[in-house]
Amino acid sequence: MADEQKPGGSEAPSPPAGEGAKPPAKPAADAAKPPPPKPAAPPKPPATMAATPWDSALARSVKERFGDGILATSTYLGQDFVVTKPDSAMPVLEYLKLDADFDYLVDITAVDWPKRAERFDLVYIVYSFPHNQRVRIKVQIADGFEPRTATGVHLTANWLEREVFDMFGIRFAGHPDLRRILMPEDWQGYPLRKDYGILQQDVRWVQENLGIESGQ
């Protein structure tokens, strides 16, 4: 995207004088944009997601089996999810796969809540072919915490965890091949963290590898 952000950028030609109003106007608009979600968002969300408790045979059996490891079983918009303690996520995933037929790991992703003590929500989505049912497992983890890898349970977790590591900097303990996958390997910073601006880049990397002043 944006070609225009750096007034001093070598690439973007400055528009004709008659349109002088334009370049300053846009960076301002763009710069004003990223902040709103940050201050507005973090205080409320955990409190106000109108999730209702999820009660079913599966929820009860998970609760019974893991006891304190399960913080909540809820449902929102008809979608069920289990909130677990960081250490219980992997046993729950394993239990769901082996004993409850949740044999397909759909996705692993994370959500960054920088204002919270446990900064990341790690989300596992599993699906059961026999029961045609989808469940999410949510874990709240602090920055620097290394959750156990799911590659031992589902092979597909390999690339999914690599992507989470690439984008959020969450390291998975025991992952066989934890490298960046989408970004260049020696890139600094984790792009999907909320404190990583949309125009931010690893200037050193860009200059060294692309031979240009700036990628914008």
Added chain:
Amino acid sequence: MIGLLKKIFLVDLFQGLFVTFRNQNPKYIYTEQYPAERPKVAERYRGAPRLNNNPENGETLCISCNLCALACPENLIVVTSERNEQTKRKDLTDFTYDLSRCMFCGLCEDACPVDALELTQDFELASYTRDGMIWDRQMLEEGPKPTQYKC
């Protein structure tokens, strides 16, 4: 024996050629002689933006409400206006549209409450310079003028 005759008289070859010649019918030809013959694009085609004028008095239809600029995902529209003290309304002074970053999604067109901004059927938008892709009000009202070749 028949097989040998077929081989001698190249029956396979003629069968194949028959298919080729059958497809020589001019109504199966898809090639467009482009610069001479311009393709006709769909009526709803989302191409070059145009700022419409009122056909009766030639005044711009734009009311400088800035909704297109707000709707644009790429923030490439800048509308400048000044307040007219007599009519108590905003008069459009300039309108810039950075075509080099436009992805022709049509959201600006949808947002426009008076049908002033419109994506038209013009699709020849190349320019020799990057500056040439930043269209001002005059350019938007006149539309692009691609070179017409006569063959």
Added chain:
Amino acid sequence: MPDTFLDSTELILNMGPQHPSTHGVLRVILKLDGEKILGTDCVIGYLHRGVEKIAENRTYTQFNPYVDRMDYVAAVSNGLGYCLAVEKLLNVQAPPRAQVVRVILTELNRIASHLLWLGTHALDIGAITPVFYCFREREEALKIFEQYCGARLTTHAFRIGGLQYETYEGFERDVKEFCEMFPPKVDEYEELLTNNRIWAGRLKGVGILNGDDCKEYGVTGPVLRAAGVKWDLRKAQPYSGYEQYDFEIPTRENGDTYDRYIVRMQEMRQSVRIMEQAVEGIPAGPIMGKVGKVIKPPVGEAYVSIEAPKGELGYYVVSDGSTQPYRVRVRPPSYINLQALDKMVRGALIADVVAVIGTLDIVLGEVDR
């Protein structure tokens, strides 16, 4: 040095990123012993544009055109998935008329996507003719898109809550004509390929992935169905009114490249069936549901997935109650299917890699996002 001369040594071969059969900028590092593949490593990310980051800096409406640019040969499906996810968060449903039109366009897009796959896959294998035929028919589908929404590839056809554009005059006629014209063309492709000895020889028994492996690797779509798992989200968890239509899920048993080809060919026929049923009864009524001008879902999260031409395409959207999504996660089918490449080609020959990449039907725009 006669000893070492005859010793077979491992060779590292770089395939791509600029390789015609990798369908984009995919780089595969192959570890070879002669022609045999000992292992692969995919290097991806050349087309990474940070779509998920862009989403966090746009409003819900503004992000809609960007999703078209992930799987750019099936832009309509991408748009449908995103719109459904946000509609789920808003807890609204598109009106019936919009749903039917959505189904028609999505199925048309599935055909267009499969046609592009068939043409390029055949080209990779060495059959040059089908690509021209496929593009000829794909053109007809794209013409309908252009007539309907003004763009051929990055359609931006749907909006959150319904549709922006009313169907154009003659839309039903065009779709019906397409449905009539298309099945004989599929016969034509099948005539060229299905019983072709070279085609079968190159594809049969290549890149086998059985049903259990598919589940283990999270592989979905035609690849999963070719391995004998009768699973299609349109049937399993119907969305956008798919439960009204009568169609079958084509499956095959072997899970090799040839079966995946057969499954996709049959899927195109089923898509025509769905379209024929849908176009018969497009209900009258509004095309836009009850959503405000400014889309502001309540705090919450939702995961919605659809059956895209390549597999399960999911959107996990987290809302913080503002006009911008807090997080949009795309579950891209191509990305996850590509991961199984290593499993599929290990022990095979180099030439099979081309066939397997082709049959996975990856789009790098979606792999890298």
